[in-house]
Amino acid sequence: MVTKGNLSAVLRKVDDLSLEERPIPQPGKGEVQIQMHAVGICGSDVHYWKKGRIGDFILTAPMVLGHESSGVVSAVGEGVTHLKVGDRVAIEPGAGCRQCSFCKEGRYNLCPDMKFAATPPIDGSLCRYYVHAADFCFKLPDHVSFEEGALLEPLSVAVHACRRAGISIGSNVLVCGAGPIGLVNLMTAKACGASKVAITDIDEGRLNKAKELGADYIFKIDPSKDSRDIAKEIENSLGAADQTIECTGAESSFHTAIYATKSGGTLVVVGMGKPVVQFPIVDALVREVDIRGIFRYTNCYPAALALVASGKVDAKPLITHHFKLEQSLDAFETSRTGAGGAIKVMIHCNEGYQI
Numbered sequence: 001m002v003t004k005g006n007l008s009a010v011l012r013k014v015d016d017l018s019l020e021e022r023p024i025p026q027p028g029k030g031e032v033q034i035q036m037h038a039v040g041i042c043g044s045d046v047h048y049w050k051k052g053r054i055g056d057f058i059l060t061a062p063m064v065l066g067h068e069s070s071g072v073v074s075a076v077g078e079g080v081t082h083l084k085v086g087d088r089v090a091i092e093p094g095a096g097c098r099q100c101s102f103c104k105e106g107r108y109n110l111c112p113d114m115k116f117a118a119t120p121p122i123d124g125s126l127c128r129y130y131v132h133a134a135d136f137c138f139k140l141p142d143h144v145s146f147e148e149g150a151l152l153e154p155l156s157v158a159v160h161a162c163r164r165a166g167i168s169i170g171s172n173v174l175v176c177g178a179g180p181i182g183l184v185n186l187m188t189a190k191a192c193g194a195s196k197v198a199i200t201d202i203d204e205g206r207l208n209k210a211k212e213l214g215a216d217y218i219f220k221i222d223p224s225k226d227s228r229d230i231a232k233e234i235e236n237s238l239g240a241a242d243q244t245i246e247c248t249g250a251e252s253s254f255h256t257a258i259y260a261t262k263s264g265g266t267l268v269v270v271g272m273g274k275p276v277v278q279f280p281i282v283d284a285l286v287r288e289v290d291i292r293g294i295f296r297y298t299n300c301y302p303a304a305l306a307l308v309a310s311g312k313v314d315a316k317p318l319i320t321h322h323f324k325l326e327q328s329l330d331a332f333e334t335s336r337t338g339a340g341g342a343i344k345v346m347i348h349c350n351e352g353y354q355i
């Protein structure tokens with residue numbers, strides 16, 4: 001019987017993130033209790049902290065943050081057979097209802113009853129002990145670290161985006177934006193067999209990281225320049241992009257993404273910016289550029305884990321900072337400001353962790 005409390009990073013309201021002792025949750029049927037280890041901070045965690053909402057998801061009651069996570073199974077609920085106490089697992093943060101047509105078709109990310117960690121009103125996993133559906137926990141091989149386990153979350157976004165883009169052997173790919181999501185897309189596109197990947201950003205430091213991670217071409221963007229000219233410049237090096245993955249959410253970048261995609265190519269929109277934007281629809285339609293959205297991922301954790309476990313993707317260089325659970329506020333501030341070249345900030349929830 002665990003007697004310690006469950007220290008948790010709770011967002012009470014906008015700009016009010018603090019640590020609080022909560023009861024240790026017990027696993028129900030089909031669930032496991034997890035002693036949390038690594039939790040990465042995502043842009044959406046920071047957004048809820050500073051704005052209290054993303055689209056129609058609005059914080060109306062205190063909520064634990066965090067959804068990019070991993071830990072050790074510390075108790076198993078009734079009926080769980082594929083996991084046991086002591087197993088190290090990565091946690092896929094959202095489970096659908098398992099009943100609706102989307103769930104049955106395997107597109108559970110579209111389930112209207114999806115319960116996703118740290119999306120209001122569902123508590124996240126930035127705490128000492130967390131309970132989750134066992135079938136959304138993936139056992140980590142010994143050589144895959146807890147940090148890498150946490151990174152399977154953004155990596156799954158990239159797996160889904162690259163799948164929806166149809167990236168394959170020999171593809172010429174443009175990734176717009178070299179934040180954590182752009183960078184995992186760069187690495188995943190390469191792992192899918194893309195022969196050349198170009199990446200854009202307005203930040204030199206992030207572009208340098210992209211170069212380190214294998215980008216063939218980097219483009220420092222001046223967003224005040226004409227998007228067609230930027231697209232031309234990209235095309236002069238990369239050639240026309242077979243697939244483009246937009247990971248900035250900036251309207252001007254969306255324009256560049258359309259112009260830079262080859263006729264008959266595919267643009268996958270990952271970046272979430274303004275809910276309504278203008279875009280060059282005639283250019284897209286007369287050239288049959290397919291524009292596809294993605295929302296998180298579905299059935300991508302196994303592939304993301306395989307990419308990491310096989311060494312095809314080394315996501316570790318994305319991690320720039322480490323904090324303890326007790327230092328969550330500092331960790332969030334570092335992620336928000338990007339201080340010290342912050343890309344992926346990792347919080348360690350186990351009590352014994354030494355920085």
Ligand code: NAD
Binds near residue numbers: 043177201253295
């Ligand atoms: P981020 O803010 O860290 O990265 C965005 C990057 O874009 C930054 O490096 C920024 O400098 C760069 N940028 C801004 N304007 C630009 C421009 N005009 N041209 C080129 N680069 C520009 O965010 P992130 O965590 O990497 O996430 C990227 C986007 O993906 C966000 O909008 C996020 O909301 C979205 N997202 C969507 C999903 C989904 O399911 N669709 C999932 C995760 C993240």
Ligand code: ZN
Binds near residue numbers: 113
């Ligand atoms: Zn469903």
